[in-house]
Amino acid sequence: MTILDGLGDALLNSASDAVIATDRDGRIAFWNAGAERIFGFTAAETAGQSLDLIIPENLRARHWSGYRHTMATGTSRYGAGDLLSVPALTKDGRRISVEFTIVMLRDATQQVTGTVAVLRDVTKHFAEVRELKRQLAEAGHAGSAKA
Numbered sequence: 001m002t003i004l005d006g007l008g009d010a011l012l013n014s015a016s017d018a019v020i021a022t023d024r025d026g027r028i029a030f031w032n033a034g035a036e037r038i039f040g041f042t043a044a045e046t047a048g049q050s051l052d053l054i055i056p057e058n059l060r061a062r063h064w065s066g067y068r069h070t071m072a073t074g075t076s077r078y079g080a081g082d083l084l085s086v087p088a089l090t091k092d093g094r095r096i097s098v099e100f101t102i103v104m105l106r107d108a109t110q111q112v113t114g115t116v117a118v119l120r121d122v123t124k125h126f127a128e129v130r131e132l133k134r135q136l137a138e139a140g141h142a143g144s145a146k147a
Contacts, residue, residue: 018119040091097126
């Protein structure tokens with residue numbers, strides 16, 4: 001037995017980050033414990049459901065346009081390590097901020113069959129940065145008022 005034995009299961013079952021797999025149509029095929037913790041839906045509640053569960057209504061058209069493009073081309077700029085930061089919805093309707101990357105799922109002929117996204121809730125960090133920017137702006141205005 002090596003350290004790599006069970007690595008996939010350990011990562012997929014982690015409660016720290018959400019791991020969500022979808023089919024070509026954007027239907028949820030896998031939802032781990034991290035996704036349950038972050039979004040509040042159980043895996044049973046999300047199985048076969050559209051990603052619209054967690055996408056704010058005002059962002060759905062943009063999301064699905066990008067998703068269809070990714071399915072058609074098999075490429076995404078967020079698959080090379082670039083993080084996408086977006087708002088998301090929880091089961092109770094709260095908006096949170098998430099960052100994620102995606103990986104393409106492919107069949108034996110290399111046709112795209114879906115995606116796996118790894119998401120992290122960055123709501124607290126986003127709020128802290130916004131507050132620091134506000135404080136800096138106030139300090140800047142106070143400094144220029146004295147001059």
